[in-house]
Amino acid sequence: MPYAHITGWGMSVPETVLTNEDLSKMVETDDAWIRDHTGIRERHIARENQFPSTLGVEAAIKALAVANVRPTDVDLIICATSTPEYIFPATACLIQDQLGASKAGAFDLLAACSGFIFGVNMAAQAIRSGSIKTALVIGSETLSRFVDWKDRNTCILFGDGAGAFVLQASDLPGGVLSAVMHSDGSGGDSLSLPGGGSHHPATEATVREGKHYIQMDGAKVFRFATRAMGSAAKEALELAGMTTDDVQWIIPHQANYRIIETAARYLKMPLDKFIINVDRYGNTSTASIPIATVEAVEKGLLKPGDKIVLVGFGAGLTWGALAAEWTGPLPVEHKVHPERYRIWARLHSVFNRLVRFIEGLIWGRNS
Numbered sequence: 001m002p003y004a005h006i007t008g009w010g011m012s013v014p015e016t017v018l019t020n021e022d023l024s025k026m027v028e029t030d031d032a033w034i035r036d037h038t039g040i041r042e043r044h045i046a047r048e049n050q051f052p053s054t055l056g057v058e059a060a061i062k063a064l065a066v067a068n069v070r071p072t073d074v075d076l077i078i079c080a081t082s083t084p085e086y087i088f089p090a091t092a093c094l095i096q097d098q099l100g101a102s103k104a105g106a107f108d109l110l111a112a113c114s115g116f117i118f119g120v121n122m123a124a125q126a127i128r129s130g131s132i133k134t135a136l137v138i139g140s141e142t143l144s145r146f147v148d149w150k151d152r153n154t155c156i157l158f159g160d161g162a163g164a165f166v167l168q169a170s171d172l173p174g175g176v177l178s179a180v181m182h183s184d185g186s187g188g189d190s191l192s193l194p195g196g197g198s199h200h201p202a203t204e205a206t207v208r209e210g211k212h213y214i215q216m217d218g219a220k221v222f223r224f225a226t227r228a229m230g231s232a233a234k235e236a237l238e239l240a241g242m243t244t245d246d247v248q249w250i251i252p253h254q255a256n257y258r259i260i261e262t263a264a265r266y267l268k269m270p271l272d273k274f275i276i277n278v279d280r281y282g283n284t285s286t287a288s289i290p291i292a293t294v295e296a297v298e299k300g301l302l303k304p305g306d307k308i309v310l311v312g313f314g315a316g317l318t319w320g321a322l323a324a325e326w327t328g329p330l331p332v333e334h335k336v337h338p339e340r341y342r343i344w345a346r347l348h349s350v351f352n353r354l355v356r357f358i359e360g361l362i363w364g365r366n367s
Helices: 020-024 031-038 052-067 091-099 112-129 185-190 204-208 218-239 257-267 285-298 338-366
Strands: 003-012 017-019 042-044 076-080 105-109 134-142 160-170 175-183 249-252 307-314 318-325
Touching (some): 003 052, 003 112, 003 285, 020 031, 052 134, 052 160, 052 285, 160 175, 249 257, 249 285
Parallel strands (some): 076 134, 249 307
Antiparallel strands (some): 003 160, 017 042, 134 160
């Protein structure tokens, strides 16, 4: 049975930064209150021409370049997102087309902020089963499009961004060691986006009632998260035959600094073993764990051979954790420059559109 290794990683965040001081001019709040309650100082906000697919493509190109994998070698693309561009087509399909990953199946996964862990686990299972060799898992969000900027309880929390992992099959031991996924739909109303689906399709009334904005019971979510994070991490470690003493790094979902502190106390681990960047990005939902991972690698904190735990929670309610041995890129004969990925992706996308245009003309004449 092959092992599923994480061999590539990449991230993309919008250039626009919204600070706590900026927010204090929009809603009744201030920097000290936000930092004290959440640990957040600033967050990145997507421009009008930036979407989950565009941010996801940028993160994916970087991840593929690290792994030295061509888009045409990808077998599966999973995009975990809470803010898909459409109900359908899947955002993953938009990314697949823009990358030129012509052989890949692609689908979206909706498990809110736990989605990236769920996606990596599903990709690893597919690799271990032997059905695929290479997968691309992306977490990409533009949460700012669904934030009520008059609601200080939610608008201070969320930011935009994307992160991606490449997973590859290898006979070498390591990679994803274990994972757990949990859900409790009875708590679904504590964090939701009510409007836009078939239960509350868009109408004048749903817009007027604010059903297309994120709605959250902060106290309920906090109580749930503080229980779920530590227990899920411990469960994943037990399945992998490890304890917290074996772990170099915990990489948690970046929702709230106080929640991470509570998880550290539950696990009886020092906080300096947790990768934390919530202060600079806020809650980017499915993108938060891969973004934090990428930064840990870039800072030289995360090294080959390190044992890590990814852990998160989200709306649904959902929660989960994944234990892995970090190995990095597999040996390759030829390295491909990242710019060539971008050129190939653009050419492939233009070619496919041209083919569909010609087919439309042909079928139109024959009808």
